[in-house]
Amino acid sequence: MLEIISGISVKKVDEGFVLDKGISSHKLMENAALAFCNWFERHYQRNDKVGIFCGHGNNGGDGLAIARMLWRKGYDVIVFLVGENNEPSPDCKLNRELLPDKLPALSMSHEDIAHMEYDLNIVVDALLGVGINRPLEGDYKNLVNKLNSLSGLTKISIDIPTGLPSDDCLAGDAFIADITLSFQSPKFSLLFPEHANYVGQLKVVDIGINQFYLSQFSEGKFYVQKKDIALRHKNFSRFSHKGDFGKVMLVGGSFGSMGAIRMSSEAALRTGSGLACCMVPGCGVDIMQVSLPEAQVWAKKDSDCIDADYLGYNFDRFDAVGVGPGMGTHDTTAEFLRGFLTKYKGPIVVDADGLNILAKHPEQLSLLADRSILTPHLLEFERLAGHCKNHKDRLQKASDFSKKHKVIIVLKGAHTCITFPDGRQFFNSTGNKHMATGGSGDILTGMITSFLGQGYSFENAALCAVFHHGLSGEIASADKKRGTIATDIIKSIPLSYLRLGIE
Numbered sequence: 401m402l403e404i405i406s407g408i409s410v411k412k413v414d415e416g417f418v419l420d421k422g423i424s425s426h427k428l429m430e431n432a433a434l435a436f437c438n439w440f441e442r443h444y445q446r447n448d449k450v451g452i453f454c455g456h457g458n459n460g461g462d463g464l465a466i467a468r469m470l471w472r473k474g475y476d477v478i479v480f481l482v483g484e485n486n487e488p489s490p491d492c493k494l495n496r497e498l499l500p501d502k503l504p505a506l507s508m509s510h511e512d513i514a515h516m517e518y519d520l521n522i523v524v525d526a527l528l529g530v531g532i533n534r535p536l537e538g539d540y541k542n543l544v545n546k547l548n549s550l551s552g553l554t555k556i557s558i559d560i561p562t563g564l565p566s567d568d569c570l571a572g573d574a575f576i577a578d579i580t581l582s583f584q585s586p587k588f589s590l591l592f593p594e595h596a597n598y599v600g601q602l603k604v605v606d607i608g609i610n611q612f613y614l615s616q617f618s619e620g621k622f623y624v625q626k627k628d629i630a631l632r633h634k635n636f637s638r639f640s641h642k643g644d645f646g647k648v649m650l651v652g653g654s655f656g657s658m659g660a661i662r663m664s665s666e667a668a669l670r671t672g673s674g675l676a677c678c679m680v681p682g683c684g685v686d687i688m689q690v691s692l693p694e695a696q697v698w699a700k701k702d703s704d705c706i707d708a709d710y711l712g713y714n715f716d717r718f719d720a721v722g723v724g725p726g727m728g729t730h731d732t733t734a735e736f737l738r739g740f741l742t743k744y745k746g747p748i749v750v751d752a753d754g755l756n757i758l759a760k761h762p763e764q765l766s767l768l769a770d771r772s773i774l775t776p777h778l779l780e781f782e783r784l785a786g787h788c789k790n791h792k793d794r795l796q797k798a799s800d801f802s803k804k805h806k807v808i809i810v811l812k813g814a815h816t817c818i819t820f821p822d823g824r825q826f827f828n829s830t831g832n833k834h835m836a837t838g839g840s841g842d843i844l845t846g847m848i849t850s851f852l853g854q855g856y857s858f859e860n861a862a863l864c865a866v867f868h869h870g871l872s873g874e875i876a877s878a879d880k881k882r883g884t885i886a887t888d889i890i891k892s893i894p895l896s897y898l899r900l901g902i903e
């Protein structure tokens with residue numbers, strides 16, 4: 401699991417690693433530049449015209465080392481030097497000296513920036529990195545704004561887009577990248593929705609600093625990748641039976657909103673549940689039985705929403721229960737939820753209208769069993785926890801809420817964040833914008849409930865479900881792009897298991 405560490409700690413990690421391994425900081429920068437170039441070579445042609453904009457710190461040093469390496473590989477490279485009135489960092493200085501004589505390198509004056517006209521296909525931003533300590537001004541600001549105004553070319557930021565603070569929200573200007581290639585671990589602020597347009601696609605490349613050095617500066621924040629998830633799966637044997645794969649119950653639906661619970665139920669089955677049962681109002685029985693014959697249906701005749709009478713059913717025979725999709729927030733449904741939370745103490749997932757009821761009746765929060773999993777999107781979270789100034793504030797509130805109520809918060813969105821009561825936060829790496837389509841959250845509810853029912857720990861159920869949900873979205877949207885709909889994501893769940901080599 402990759403540690404997400406603060407900008408200040410990045411420097412300390414680098415220093416510690418360099419000291420311990422007996423290598424020079426220059427060598428570490430060479431590693432970083434090589435990692436960038438290996439990635440670059442896989443994606444770009446040698447006839448592309450590459451402009452590398454280098455500042456006076458170590459980010460600029462990276463850019464200079466990259467320029468040298470790409471030039472030697474035969475790329476058409478031109479270097480632009482900025483911030484030359486400042487004392488360069490030692491490694492930046494050394495890399496300026498190491499630039500081959502024939503590689504074109506231009507010092508940019510105010511006038512050059514104002515009147516810049518170069519025919520470039522690719523702009524590489526190596527102006528400033530995590531060392532930024534104030535908003536951009538002067539030449540840096542002018543150049544960043546000038547580069548932002550150029551269109552029709554690819555813009556790549558090294559480590560972090562210039563101007564973005566590594567751990568805070570942006571105040572001022574920043575480079576707008578199509579792709580950000582961050583070294584070793586993603587910087588915290590690259591995961592904030594406010595910065596989505598600046599970061600573009602996020603890639604993380606290994607530069608050889610191992611977890612041991614990073615973990616000394618752990619802040620309990622982690623970036624979840626494929627290799628972390630495969631290991632968290634349970635193995636089932638040749639003799640496994642339906643009971644081993646778990647019996648789950650999905651509660652929800654109301655007149656006109658049956659699709660949500662139907663999708664949650666199918667997602668639970670596709671995730672591997674041995675049995676999925678759904679509890680729906682009477683008006684939804686035919687819909688469920690016809691559209692999802694694999695699911696059992698529990699319902700009271702002639703009802704349009706789940707009401708307090710549903711408390712008569714025995715929930716204890718289920719290994720996990722998911723509650724909320726399409727359920728509505730009627731008073732009688734809220735009464736049901738109160739009774740259900742009092743009665744059932746097995747693993748539960750609360751989503752959608754389940755969360756909206758909790759927001760309307762906060763006294764019910766105390767009824768939640770420890771480690772219940774709540775899956776709000778950003779707005780549902782604010783209904784529960786109050787207004788958030790920005791994403792950083794929201795993540796802090798998620799941590800406070802999780803601790804206070806001893807529940808697990810799955811804060812949905814790009815880089816969904818899973819917060820545990822002990823303060824740890826896990827940021828997901830899978831998923832894309834094509835998942836922003838009605839019903840995709842309902843699918844996640846079914847998936848988490850399914851993993852809980854299969855006997856996964858709360859932590860593994862949340863991490864595996866969120867990861868697979870995002871990966872299923874990526875697979876589903878590969879050829880459908882913005883035409884992707886939620887049921888496409890369900891169909892891709894089996895392929896997502898295959899991608900991880902899990903049968």
Ligand SMILES: NC(=O)C1=CN([C@@H]2O[C@H](COP(=O)(O)OP(=O)(O)OC[C@H]3O[C@@H](n4cnc5c(N)ncnc54)[C@H](O)[C@@H]3O)[C@@H](O)[C@H]2O)[C@@H](O)CC1
Nearest residue numbers: 414429432457458459528529530531532533534535536559
């Ligand atoms: N050995 C290392 O330390 C490694 C560092 N790496 C790179 O080094 C970067 C961090 O390097 P630095 O700490 O030198 O940071 P920067 O490259 O961000 O530069 C910091 C310098 O810019 C100045 N500065 C801060 N805000 C400014 C502003 N608004 N306008 C103008 N100047 C400003 C600072 O006073 C300082 O002199 C990382 O982002 C990464 O790209 C990588 O090469 C990996 C190895």
Ligand SMILES: Nc1ncnc2c1ncn2[C@@H]1O[C@H](COP(=O)(O)OP(=O)(O)O)[C@@H](O)[C@H]1O
Nearest residue numbers: 777812813814831832833836838839840841842
């Ligand atoms: N840009 C994005 N990148 C990654 N995942 C996304 C993105 N947009 C939405 N998602 C995912 O899609 C799901 C949407 O859930 P939600 O808002 O509850 O939808 P609904 O209420 O329609 O079911 C969440 O799991 C979220 O993480």
Ligand SMILES: [K+]
Nearest residue numbers: 525528560562
């Ligand atoms: K940069």
